[in-house]
Amino acid sequence: MGENQQAITEDQWQRAALIWDYHQMHHALRPVDVAIGLGSHDLGVATHSAELYHAGLFPTLVFTGGNSPTTAQVFPRGEAVHFREHAITLGVPTEAILLEPNAANTGQNITLSRDILTTAGITPTTILLVSKPYMERRSYATARKLWPDVQILCASEPLELDDYVKSIGNEKLVLDMLVGDLQRVIEYPKRGFAIEQEVPEDVHGAYESLIRDGFTSRLIVS
Structure with missing residues (x-):
């Protein structure tokens, strides 16, 4: 890089x-309404999101993220697009995934994902944010600020x-x-x-x- x-x-x-x-927030995971996989350079976010979907923790998964200077070469069609494709190869049904392909920062990851869910007729009360391991706390703090009326849990690959x-x-x-x-x-x-x-x-x-x-x-x- x-x-x-x-x-x-x-x-x-x-x-x-x-x-x-x-x-890392060290949250005890439980079933939630929706998961949001936060785009980044780390495809492990998509892998872990798929694992948690198969574990039955949520019925709907949003992948969010456009491109950044550090991901454009790795994910030329955008972070969320590549994450979605990877999750599908891991057995997540296409219909379970919503795509938010424009976010350029964590705040937009949250607000634009909320917009995508609203358009889909989904109003969650509990959300699981799936991120890089060292991004859990920042994503939690951002979501609590921008989406205060939902309960936020965080997860990342257990590395x-x-x-x-x-x-x-x-x-x-x-x-x-x-x-x-x-x-x-x-x-x-x-x-x-x-x-x-x-x-x-x-x-x-x-x-x-x-x-x-x-x-x-x-x-x-x-």
């Missing part, structure tokens, strides 16, 4: 693991940090993304994009330390 590889020290790895765990890094193939990029998503968890409530989330002191310290160490390619510029 263009980022240079970088050797990760054991101390940096431990700090990243703290942030990795914080990003440890080292397994996820192996699946992506670039340690530095993953740590950059962990840091970037935590910055958004911290900053987006101030911009009205999300509800505020408490960040434990050790997690915040790990975040600041990794920034000092140069894991900054996914930071937003204020």
Whole structure:
């Protein structure tokens, strides 16, 4: 994906693991009205969405996402389109999937998915957000802000940090993304994009330390 590889020290790895765990909501899953698979570079979102559908957790699945600079080459027809195609190959019925192909950020993932569901005559009271493992908390905070009248649960592939890094193939990029998503968890409530989330002191310290160490390619510029 263009980022240079970088050797990760054991101390940096431990700090990243703290942030990795914080990003996940650890929700106990139960049946919901609808699931929303959030588009990204990670096809594992579609795989896990299909697994949860087959487990009987929801009857309707929305895939949402257009393209971004990091996904255009991998998913040239758009994230949601490719996710839908992948889920169908895994046995999810075509009629169970709704497609939202335009969202360019997490806020749009939520609001445009809500619009698609409304058009389909579906008014859910419980929703399962399926995302990358390190995006659970940010997607939860965003949905709580933009769709406050529904109950939100979060899920992602049950991977440890080292397994996820192996699946992506670039340690530095993953740590950059962990840091970037935590910055958004911290900053987006101030911009009205999300509800505020408490960040434990050790997690915040790990975040600041990794920034000092140069894991900054996914930071937003204020």
